[in-house]
Amino acid sequence: xxxxxxxxxxxxxxxxxxxxxxxxxxxxxxxxxxxxxxxxxxxxxxxxxxxxxxxxxxxxxxxxxxxxxxxxxxxxxxxxxxxxxxxxxxxxxxxxxxxxxxxxxxxxxxxxxxxxxxxxxxxxxxxxxxxxxxxxxxxxxxxxxxxxxxxxxxxxxxxxxxxxxxxxxxxxxxxxxxxxxxxxxxxxxxxxxxxxxxxxxxxxxxxxxxxxxxxxxxxxxxxxxxxxxxxxxxxxxxxxxxxxxxxxxxxxxxxxxxxxxxxxxxxxxxxxxxxxxxxxxxxxxxxxxxxxxxxxxxxxxxxxx
Amino acid sequence: xxxxxxxxxxxxxxxxxxxxxxxxxxxxxxxxxxxxxxxxxxxxxxxxxxxxxxxxxxxxxxxxxxxxxxxxxxxxxxxxxxxxxxxxxxxxxxxxxxxxxxxxxxxxxxxxxxxxxxxxxxxxxxxxxxxxxxxxxxxxxxxxxxxxxxxxxxxxxxxxxxxxxxxxxxxxxxxxxxxxxxxxxxxxxxxxxxxxxxxxxxxxxxxxxxxxxxxxxxxxxxxxxxxxxxxxxxxxxxxxxxxxxxxxxxxxxxxxxxxxxxxxxxxxxxxxxxxxxxxxxxxxxxxxxxxxxxxxxxxxxxxxxxxxxxxxxxxxxxxxxxxxxxxxxx
Numbered sequence: 014x015x016x017x018x019x020x021x022x023x024x025x026x027x028x029x030x031x032x033x034x035x036x037x038x039x040x041x042x043x044x045x046x047x048x049x050x051x052x053x054x055x056x057x058x059x060x061x062x063x064x065x066x067x068x069x070x071x072x073x074x075x076x077x078x079x080x081x082x083x084x085x086x087x088x089x090x091x092x093x094x095x096x097x098x099x100x101x102x103x104x105x106x107x108x109x110x111x112x113x114x115x116x117x118x119x120x121x122x123x124x125x126x127x128x129x130x131x132x133x134x135x136x137x138x139x140x141x142x143x144x145x146x147x148x149x150x151x152x153x154x155x156x157x158x159x160x161x162x163x164x165x166x167x168x169x170x171x172x173x174x175x176x177x178x179x180x181x182x183x184x185x186x187x188x189x190x191x192x193x194x195x196x197x198x199x200x201x202x203x204x205x206x207x208x209x210x211x212x213x214x215x216x217x218x219x220x221x222x223x224x225x226x227x228x229x230x231x232x233x234x235x236x237x238x239x240x241x242x243x244x245x246x247x248x249x250x251x252x253x254x255x256x257x258x259x260x261x262x263x264x265x266x267x268x269x270x271x272x273x274x275x276x277x278x279x280x281x282x283x284x285x286x287x288x289x290x291x292x293x294x295x296x297x298x299x300x301x302x303x304x305x306x307x308x309x310x311x312x313x314x315x316x317x318x
Numbered sequence: 319x320x321x322x323x324x325x326x327x328x329x330x331x332x333x334x335x336x337x338x339x340x341x342x343x344x345x346x347x348x349x350x351x352x353x354x355x356x357x358x359x360x361x362x363x364x365x366x367x368x369x370x371x372x373x374x375x376x377x378x379x380x381x382x383x384x385x386x387x388x389x390x391x392x393x394x395x396x397x398x399x400x401x402x403x404x405x406x407x408x409x410x411x412x413x414x415x416x417x418x419x420x421x422x423x424x425x426x427x428x429x430x431x432x433x434x435x436x437x438x439x440x441x442x443x444x445x446x447x448x449x450x451x452x453x454x455x456x457x458x459x460x461x462x463x464x465x466x467x468x469x470x471x472x473x474x475x476x477x478x479x480x481x482x483x484x485x486x487x488x489x490x491x492x493x494x495x496x497x498x499x500x501x502x503x504x505x506x507x508x509x510x511x512x513x514x515x516x517x518x519x520x521x522x523x524x525x526x527x528x529x530x531x532x533x534x535x536x537x538x539x540x541x542x543x544x545x546x547x548x549x550x551x552x553x554x555x556x557x558x559x560x561x562x563x564x565x566x567x568x569x570x571x572x573x574x575x576x577x578x579x580x581x582x583x584x585x586x587x588x589x590x591x592x593x594x595x596x597x598x599x600x601x602x603x604x605x606x607x608x609x610x611x612x613x614x615x616x617x618x619x620x621x622x623x624x625x626x627x628x629x630x631x632x633x634x635x636x637x638x639x640x641x642x643x644x645x646x647x648x
Contacts, residue, residue: 168371170370170371170372172370172372172633172636174631174633174634174637177429177430180433182432185430185432185433185435186432186435186436188402188403188406188433188436189402189406189407189408189436189437192403192406193406193408209370211370211372211403211404211633212403213403213631213632213633213634214403214427214430214433214631215427215629215630215631215634216427216429216430216457216629216631217628217629217630217631218629221628221629224634224636224637224640226372226636228370228371228372230371260640261636261639261640261643266371267371270371272371272636274636274637274639274640
């Protein structure tokens with residue numbers, strides 16, 4: 014049974030939801046049973062006409078007849094709507110991947126599953142995973158690699174620059190929440206409370222590709238191990254975010270400081286290439302769902318045998 | 319009436335590589351209090367909450383600098399600059415309100431005003447005086463400038479300040495932009511010069527002649543890149559133009575204090591500043607450009623040109639290394 018397709022619904026038919034739907038439709042592990050919006054005329058829903066069996070326009074309530082068939086759902090709506098969606102998902106004992114900045118779910122970066130103590134797949138099928146922020150997803154591998162081979166981590170800083178065109182109203186309106194959520198992840202990973210996150214929007218034409226720089230200050234580093242670990246983790250992220258590249262390798266950037274930079278190019282499912290910030294969130298969402306389902310199906314299979 | 323706005327203790331912190339101390343702030347503010355200047359802005363060069371590896375770690379945290387200034391300022395207003403993306407409401411703006419800041423300037427890159435909506439609205443709802451700052455204001459057409467300024471005003475900013483962060487304007491640009499804003503937006507207009515092309519003071523004067531009412535300057539021009547328009551020069555020019563201005567003596571005393579205390583940090587117009595100004599690149603990149611050009615053995619000129627081509631904005635300091643690396647590998 015564990016080779017069955019993962020049956021999902023995507024809630025939210027904006028840019029993120031539409032890109033996510035495109036990507037799930039092209040992924041042989043998944044079957045998209047429903048795409049859920051609030052307006053039958055939304056361009057996202059119309060785009061999926063004939064490609065997704067259930068195009069629903071009355072929000073999460075319209076999923077009611079489908080729960081028995083669904084494994085879980087992706088939520089690409091808003092932080093305020095997410096709380097309500099999570100309550101319904103729990104009632105039906107399903108999992109949800111949260112792409113909103115609600116901070117309700119457990120922060121997860123797929124590459125660090127079972128590496129970092131804070132990043133674990135739930136042993137219950139009912140679960141809520143938060144995809145944090147683009148800065149969080151793009152920096153986590155660097156933060157983990159650098160701090161793993163450092164002694165007494167004193168400060169962690171994450172700075173990201175993204176193309177203005179890729180920052181929609183939600184990002185702009187929630188820039189403080191973005192910072193807060195990214196910093197929270199860095200603390201979770203490192204135990205260090207002196208964390209800082211910075212987000213810069215660049216309006217240049219043609220649009221710039223997302224970059225994220227991590228700076229760590231600590232008493233001691235093992236640069237050789239950091240390089241090795243970083244290259245290894247970057248390759249692992251690249252397996253689910255093909256446009257993820259290390260452009261400045263970890264280097265000494267001042268006394269007691271290590272810094273490194275990655276670039277994130279979008280995969281161009283629906284969103285343009287310069288939207289690496291949105292791409293990495295969606296890629297992480299799909300990878301998280303895959304890992305969750307595989308782990309739980311394996312567990313169920315073990316229980317049955 | 320012109321409100322002269324002193325950025326020595328904020329923009330000057332760029333020139334001092336963010337080493338400003340509470341002692342100096344206190345000493346400076348004691349003179350400023352007697353000078354007739356309208357407001358003194360204090361904090362990290364990129365505004366409060368910006369101290370970071372990315373743009374420079376401050377020696378003293380913003381709250382200590384603000385407290386030192388507050389002790390010495392009474393008639394004169396205490397002001398801050400803050401950039402959303404660096405500073406947040408909870409971590410930086412609320413403590414600044416508690417520190418007794420009188421004027422809050424919220425700045426964004428000139429095309430990104432929507433990122434400041436929450437911050438401006440929050441301060442405005444708290445009955446604080448809040449001004450919107452458009453940084454790199456040369457990097458947009460006139461129509462865009464007007465619409466971004468109108469957005470700032472619609473959020474509740476009682477003034478819009480045009481920052482010439484790259485020192486790219488010549489006086490005719492200032493005339494066109496200030497005049498357009500005066501005509502189109504119903505709030506005060508301010509102007510903040512940088513002296514990369516050697517016309518900082520002329521630009522400030524052009525802004526005054528076109529009815530800007532808030533004019534930024536710093537003592538000895540202490541500021542990012544080639545520095546700001548020296549406040550003492552603005553004052554003397556203004557007196558000669560109008561016959562009335564605050565007395566010069568205290569302004570000279572402030573500039574003397576800066577000159578004596580920080581002789582090796584005084585900014586000036588150089589070949590490099592002319593290139594960055596002409597290319598329209600943020601002046602604050604100067605320390606990174608100097609350091610990385612040396613580290614990678616590329617010329618500062620080539621590096622400035624490439625930064626201009628790639629249209630970097632403030633806060634992308636970490637990309638300078640990548641670009642220097644690319645130039646080296648050409």
